[in-house]
């Protein structure tokens with residue numbers, strides 16, 4: 480069995496890929512106060528029979544080195560996915576392609592598979608929100624990075640030295656208290672930002688793009704966005720599956 484794993488800044492996500500190429504439902508675990516490596520080791524403990532792991536991460540070199548070490552000790556074959564100038568149908572739009580987040584690269588790979596020849600905008604609503612445009616021929620035009628929903632609100636509260644509070648309950652444009660004013664302000668701010676960025680990107684694209692939302696806050700943000708956004712919570716798992724298939728390791 481192959482495990483597909485995405486280690487972000489806040490959460491570990493994973494799916495099982497069986498020999499027939501089917502994906503199990505994506506699961507997620509927040510790191511909380513623990514290091515990301517502890518969550519990864521818990522995952523290995525939960526799947527003692529796993530032979531192969533395809534991993535995309537946005538964490539440190541130390542995390543990557545430690546993951547390599549634990550996988551080697553347990554006899555798990557590890558494939559770490561990196562951003563490259565061109566692969567799996569994507570041509571990076573970055574001047575320095577290896578500096579593009581590997582999660583963004585995998586999201587673009589998956590979006591290309593989903594959209595056929597249609598251009599796409601991938602909006603990954605995680606700790607950060609990333610918005611990336613890709614043409615139907617696989618040319619990544621580039622993209623933007625914003626602080627995510629939770630992080631924007633937490634950063635404000637932290638800077639206010641604990642005087643402020645936060646609530647995402649019952650968002651409203653005329654909030655009647657501090658906690659809802661901050662939660663709703665960050666929410667509607669990001670909804671407007673996503674719509675505005677997409678509108679600007681679309682003007683510079685060859686055809687109307689498929690707009691795909693993913694990440695931990697995708698469903699929440701979708702409920703306030705205009706129509707025309709497709710939520711695909713496990714988009715990266717589909718990208719990792721395609722990469723696994725291309726490297727023919729589903730049966731190993």
Ligand SMILES: Nc1ncnc2c1ncn2[C@@H]1O[C@H](COP(=O)(O)OP(=O)(O)OP(=O)(O)O)[C@@H](O)[C@H]1O
Nearest residue numbers: 487488489490509537604605606607629694695696
């Ligand atoms: N149960 C949960 N625990 C923690 N965060 C959650 C949960 N459910 C939704 N979220 C939201 O999901 C966000 C994290 O999403 P996601 O897992 O996609 O990010 P990530 O991959 O860790 O981050 P990034 O890719 O930006 O490094 C959090 O900021 C939070 O707002």
Ligand SMILES: CC(C)(CO)[C@@H](O)C(=O)NCCC(=O)O
Nearest residue numbers: 537578579580581582583607624
């Ligand atoms: C922006 C994040 C944190 C989103 O997960 C990640 O893709 C990352 O660390 N990227 C590296 C910087 C870049 O993509 O330009």
Ligand SMILES: [K+]
Nearest residue numbers: 487582603605
């Ligand atoms: K992510």
